[in-house]
Every structure is written in structure tokens, then in C-alpha cells.
Amino acid sequence: MIKYSDKLYKKVRSAGAAGITLGIISIVVGLTVGILSITFGGSMLNTTKELID
Incomplete structure (x- = not known):
């Protein structure tokens, strides 16, 4: 048997x-x-919609 110190x-x-x-x-x-990253990605998607229109 092993004795642990x-x-x-x-x-x-x-x-x-x-x-x-x-x-x-x-x-x-x-x-x-x-x-x-999900939050900022969503806000970037909303921004691109405004830029395209």
C-alpha cells in the first residue's frame, strides 16, 4: 500500500x-x-440595413 505524505x-x-x-x-x-459578440453583431446588422437603404 502506498503511503501519501x-x-x-x-x-x-x-x-x-x-x-x-x-x-x-x-x-x-x-x-x-x-x-x-452576439449583441454587437446584431447592432451591426441593424446599421448595415440603414446604410443600404
Whole structure:
């Protein structure tokens, strides 16, 4: 049986927490960029309609 040391356990735990944190941050940033691009794309479509007429 493998005995885990406290240092190893703390390093693995902090690496896992950092991975989860980075994953949540990337999801939030991705959603924000997606929403902003849809919003600005819609406003650009309305602007092109005014330019063509």
C-alpha cells in the first residue's frame, strides 16, 4: 500500500483547486465574449440595413 505524505496531498489538492478555478474563469469569460459578440453583431446588422437603404 502506498503511503501519501502530507506535502504531496496538499500539492495535489491545490493543483486540483487551481484547475477548477481556471475552468470556471474560462467558462465565464467565454460566455461573456459570446454574449458581447452576439449583441454587437446584431447592432451591426441593424446599421448595415440603414446604410443600404
